[in-house]
Amino acid sequence: MFDFKWLYEFIIFIYCLSLIGYFIDFIQYNRKANRIAFWLLSMVWVLQTLFLLGEMLAYSNFPISTIYDGLYFYAWILVTFSLVINRLFRVDFFIFFTNVLGFFLMVLHIFTRANSDATEQSMRLVSELLVTHITLAMVSYGFFTFSCIFSFMYLLQYRLLKEKRWNKWLLRLGDLGKLDSLSYIAVVLGVPLLLIANILGVIWGYTSTDVFYIFDSKTLGSFVVLGVYLTYLALRVVRGYQGRAMALYNTLAFLFLLVNFFLFGSLSNFHF
Structure with a gap:
């Protein structure tokens, strides 16, 4: 994918802060932490979307051609839908459980990218x-x-x-x-x-x-x-x-x- 390493690391950092906020709310029923976590997660979605758009502009295709790209797109889907569903149904804990998985996929993506062979010809x-x-x-x-x-x-x-x-x-x-x-x-x-x-x-x-x-x-x-x-x-x-x-x-x-x-x-x- 397009090399915006600093942006990707910033997304991971904000995502981590969001999960911490949701975890605090999960344990202590802290609505202020819940609101902060929601807006942090919204920021994650904006940055993820910018990252995807950057990939599309750089390579003129949709960045889902490899398992690494697929993991990132999967995480973006989870963030997108969890924000929408949380607003429509107001289901407590759903957004937390969903984004624990989403965060795992984001981290898995960056590690698999780092460990992949740089000369590998991905399926286009x-x-x-x-x-x-x-x-x-x-x-x-x-x-x-x-x-x-x-x-x-x-x-x-x-x-x-x-x-x-x-x-x-x-x-x-x-x-x-x-x-x-x-x-x-x-x-x-x-x-x-x-x-x-x-x-x-x-x-x-x-x-x-x-x-x-x-x-x-x-x-x-x-x-x-x-x-x-x-x-x-x-x-x-x-x-x-x-x-x-x-x-x-x-x-x-x-x-x-x-x-x-x-x-x-x-x-x-x-x-x-």
């Missing part, structure tokens, strides 16, 4: 079709991430209620019904995006001059991920399942998504 995007395929897939992963976080919060809330631990965390985690509904809505939004992304990916594979294997590990894994989340929707809509069972299923589904993204991606012949 050859058509707008491929750009659309990758972008939609990453956005769908963002929705599935949010869904998993809502499910995690549901399971935590469920456990506190079961153990009759009545404290301020119980109220701030959110209503069980609301968390269950938001988790479901995130999957509903993510599934069609992943479906379209997979279809476009196959079309690109058969129309491009690059080597394409329909039985590639990442290709098959992406369709399995889609099948797992379609099963979630079928259990929810057709069978009427909800609550703790679906929260557990959703968490396991996201774990498989991570396996597909990191493990199957590294074993793939042409995916990042």
Whole structure:
């Protein structure tokens, strides 16, 4: 990516301060810390967006051509959606849990970049079709991430209620019904995006001059991920399942998504 090392390090620093603020609020219910953390995170989003725009101007393409760029874009999606969702639904702790993961991705990105071979020839995007395929897939992963976080919060809330631990965390985690509904809505939004992304990916594979294997590990894994989340929707809509069972299923589904993204991606012949 474009070498704005000072800007990237500044983003990491501001991101870290934001997480500290949210952690203070998480422990002490400090609304002032929460507000400061929110505006710091908003600053992170602005700087991340400027970084992406700088990449686009420098290379005249969307910077998602390697796994390193993909991690950065994934983190940007999490920051963007978490700010929007927090404003729309005012769900305490959601923005904290989401951006713990986002910060991890940012740090992982900078370390993988530092350890990569400088002479490595990264896969370049050859058509707008491929750009659309990758972008939609990453956005769908963002929705599935949010869904998993809502499910995690549901399971935590469920456990506190079961153990009759009545404290301020119980109220701030959110209503069980609301968390269950938001988790479901995130999957509903993510599934069609992943479906379209997979279809476009196959079309690109058969129309491009690059080597394409329909039985590639990442290709098959992406369709399995889609099948797992379609099963979630079928259990929810057709069978009427909800609550703790679906929260557990959703968490396991996201774990498989991570396996597909990191493990199957590294074993793939042409995916990042």
